[in-house]
Amino acid sequence: MKKDSIITGIVIGIVAPFIGIYLFYLWKARSARFADFLDVVLHTATLLTAAISFALLANAAAFTIALNTKKDKTAKGIFATTLVLAIPAILYKIFG
Numbered sequence: 001m002k003k004d005s006i007i008t009g010i011v012i013g014i015v016a017p018f019i020g021i022y023l024f025y026l027w028k029a030r031s032a033r034f035a036d037f038l039d040v041v042l043h044t045a046t047l048l049t050a051a052i053s054f055a056l057l058a059n060a061a062a063f064t065i066a067l068n069t070k071k072d073k074t075a076k077g078i079f080a081t082t083l084v085l086a087i088p089a090i091l092y093k094i095f096g
Contacts, residue, residue, distance in 0.1 A: 002068075009077020012062050016078070017085060020058030024051050045096060052089040056082060 022034075028047075029037045041047045059082040066075035 004073045006073050006077040006080075009066065009071075009074040009079075010081050011019060011077075012066075012074065013059055013078040013081025013085075015056040016062045017055030020054040020056070021051050023058070024054040047066075050090075052092075056086055056089065059085065 020024055024035055025037050028050075029040075031042075041051050059078060063078045063082065066072075066078055
């Protein structure tokens with residue numbers, strides 16, 4: 001993470017959740033095909049909530065790294081992306 005820009009943060013904020021969901025897959029269902037795992041997750045509320053939590057946790061880790069390396073603009077981009085992901089997740093948890 002050498003460049004400090006909001007665009008870099010947005011890109012990281014979009015990619016990190018996919019890494020988080022993939023880590024969740026490796027932890028929970030390594031022996032299953034990834035596509036089958038995603039199908040089950042999307043149709044099981046508790047697994048969906050857990051997968052979203054892993055996605056947001058990955059963004060939190062990226063945000064913390066950006067802050068600790070003094071990449072404030074990058075951290076802003078990651079934070080903005082995290083909000084875009086977190087708000088629907090919270091609404092789903094409340095109303096889903």
